[in-house]
Amino acid sequence: MRKWSNILYQTWYRSAAIVIFLLIWELLPRLGLVSKAYLSPPTEVIVAIQELISTGDLWVHVxxxxxxxxxxxxxxITSGIVxxxxxxxxxxxxxxxxxxLQLFRQISAFALFPVFILFLGIGEVSKSAIIFWAAFWPILLNTxxxxxxxxxxxxxxxxSMxxxxxxxxRKVIIPAAAPxxxxxxxxxxxxxxxxLVAAEMIGSASGLGFYILNSQEIFQIPHMYAGIILLAFLGLGLNYILALVESRFTKWKKGLVRDEAA
Incomplete structure (x- = not known):
């Protein structure tokens, strides 16, 4: 019984900040403290997400x-690790x-976007290029x-052996550097x-970044916030998958921590 009560307490404690944030978000436009034209309540955002799901547009953009x-x-990942x-x-x-490399890494991916468009066009290749440039440097430097x-x-x-x-x-450097x-x-x-958001806001007809910008332009504010929320969940999902992969390849690290604690 104590175990379950402790689990429930931990769950509530970890989610309390999110619940409070959502309540404040809901109340601000409802009470007229912030105009609904600028800040849609979460309940309206949920309705917008449901519309996206029912029409099938959600899966296209995601x-x-x-x-x-x-x-x-x-x-x-491939080039940065190698x-x-x-x-x-x-x-x-x-x-x-x-x-x-120090000179190149100071150049923002967004500043290079016009260069990517000039050389690669406005299609998918230039969008992948800007995403590559943004992700490459933290991978390289941490490796x-x-x-x-x-x-x-x-x-x-x-x-010595x-x-x-x-x-x-292969057997010492790479495993030890894995974390x-x-x-x-x-x-x-x-x-x-x-x-991704910046890449999809230019020359795209689909994607969450395009959906956010398009909703703002046609003043469908609940849909704009729906796109922002969905983009956040996409980032959380990607981070969760990468964390699972990390735990799979660094199991030895957990054993080392347990040994040190003992």
């Missing part, structure tokens, strides 16, 4: 957004190319940091959702 975000994110492992392991190469902070004792121990460089790289790599991937996932 599918378009998922396709664009995943295409850019997958390319960013280049990050190389830079973290080969210090001379990192010293040579790091100034150029480099993860490799650099691998415990030197682990590497020296493997070398006659392990080759490729073996150390840092996945931190970068989850940050990249968050950044790709942010970039």
């Amino acid at each position: 599918a378009s957004s998922l396709q664009r975000s995943l295409s850019g994110l997958i390319i960013a 280049l990050g492992l190389i830079l973290g392991w080969f210090k001379k190469f990192e010293a040579f190319i790091d100034p150029l 480099v940091s993860g490799v650099k902070h691998v415990d030197k004792l682990l590497i020296d121990s493997a070398r 006659g392990a080759s460089q490729p073996y150390i790289f 840092g790599i996945f931190t970068g991937i989850r940050l990249g996932g968050a950044y790709c959702i942010t970039a």
Whole structure:
């Protein structure tokens, strides 16, 4: 009984802030403190989401957004991890190319959007490119940091037992750097959702970013907030999936934490 009461208390405690926020959001326009023309109550937003589901438009917009975000994110993950492992392991190469990378990473993905459009057109490729650029840098930098902070004792121990460089790289460096790599991937996932909105607001006919902007332009404010809420849930879902993948590949870390606690 105590276990269930503790679970219920924890559930309420963790959701209390969201409940309070929704109540304030509902009351502000209902009481006339904020005009409904600018802030639709959550109940009206839920009705707008239900309309999206009933018409089938929800799945069209979500599918378009998922396709664009995943295409850019997958390319960013692949290239960011590969280049990050190389830079973290080969210090001379990192010293040579790091100034150029530091210059590039200061350039906002949104500032480069006109360049992407010039070279790649206004279609899907340019949208994937801006998402890639936004997600690439946190993945790259966290991968480099993860490799650099691998415990030197682990590497020296493997070398003392006659392990080759490729073996150390595969069996020591990559697993030990995995927590840092996945931190970068989850940050990249968050950044790709942010970039997705900007990418879909230009030259798109579908996607949640397009839906938000289009609803604002035709003054369907509940639908605009519905798109924002759905985009937030899309980001939460993506982060949850990445967290599951991280837990799958870093099981050893949990065992290490338990050993240290004991």
